[in-house]
Amino acid sequence: MVGNDLVDLNEALRTSNWQRDRFLNKIFTLTEQQYIKDGNDPFRMVWRLWSMKEAAYKLYTQIYPCRFYHPLGFECEATNHSGAVKFNNFQCYIETTETPNYILSEARLNRQNLGSTIIKFGSTGQKQRSSELKQRLLSCVGDSYQLTKNKMGVPMLTNGEKLLSVSLTHHGSYGAFVIDHWFRNGNVSIGNEAV
Amino acid sequence: MKKEELIAKLKPIIEPYVQDAEAFKNLSEDTDFVNDLKINSANLVDIILDIEDEFDIRLENEDMEQMLDVKSAMSIVTTKISK
Known part of the structure; x- marks a missing residue:
């Protein structure tokens, strides 16, 4: 996580x-x-x-x-x-x-090491930036994944089979996301820590 | 203090930090500072300090822990000013 x-x-x-x-x-x-x-x-x-x-x-x-x-x-x-x-x-x-x-x-x-992808927003407005960040995250993991939140507001990525722990942050003109156990070549490894 | 009166006093304290104006228009006891009003968590401390100044009270750590929605803010203020 x-x-x-x-x-x-x-x-x-x-x-x-x-x-x-x-x-x-x-x-x-x-x-x-x-x-x-x-x-x-x-x-x-x-x-x-x-x-x-x-x-x-x-x-x-x-x-x-x-x-x-x-x-x-x-x-x-x-x-x-x-x-x-x-x-x-x-x-x-x-x-x-x-x-x-x-x-x-x-x-x-x-x-x-740091794994966050940091973006500078093209859009303005809190809602627009929040959705821009989510779009960037989803385009990184692919269409098969959806972003969900539990009751406490903790975000997670799921494709129906796997759950990936994820964290998103945005403030002002910048945003960032990081996915646990995610490697850029597209291989996902889920260890004992995964939810 | 009546509930309506208390909400009316809290609204101008909260307003400067609100990032979802639409949600602020519909502010009620159930409004969440972060999830609904999209207030940045760094500004929650400003709301706490502003509440302390407005009502001449001091919030302890255990009061601050609950300060995530209007209902909690109202209950903390009500308890403190009755002391």
Whole structure:
């Protein structure tokens, strides 16, 4: 299973103010706030840590189907482009990639290279972009697959026989999807982790 | 505070973060911040902070955990302001 989360930095700049009163205390631990203070780009560190927490939450809810809002509980450890997130007894590994425009994090139970396909939207509007992302995902896996969601909103790909774990994220002008156990040559391998 | 009164106070707090204007028009107790209004999860914390300011209350972690829909927001605010 895999969870991913993308932050469009221009969008974050426009729609969030991480410096507002009590913002950091609500979502970041003291250790994380120290990362933010110590870094040479506090704004980027805020959104890198946020994407790590969100990617970890998405992975967590694939394994334990549920919904809640507790970003503070997902505690990040960040080093270079790798990291780890802990939530109670749950732990996962994170890989992060950054450009001047966005930050993307991917959470897995085992350390693996990034597998997300990142797209810049051609369309505008939340709904249009959401469907553009789904179209791109489906054109990657082929017509035989459909995208479904369970009651908790966790997405999955199915062709009636196989289920593939998938994670989608979109924010501002960018979106990304990642399919677990999917290889570009079209071979699908389903291991013990598959649902 | 009456339910209608509370919803009327919450609406302007929620509105700036809404990404589905059509769903916002039909806002009810059952409206989900993320699934219906398409509010970005990073903005949920802004809604929480705005609610704290508007009602002069402070939400704890366990209150925040539930803050995914209008109904939960209403119940948290009602509990807090009655204390």
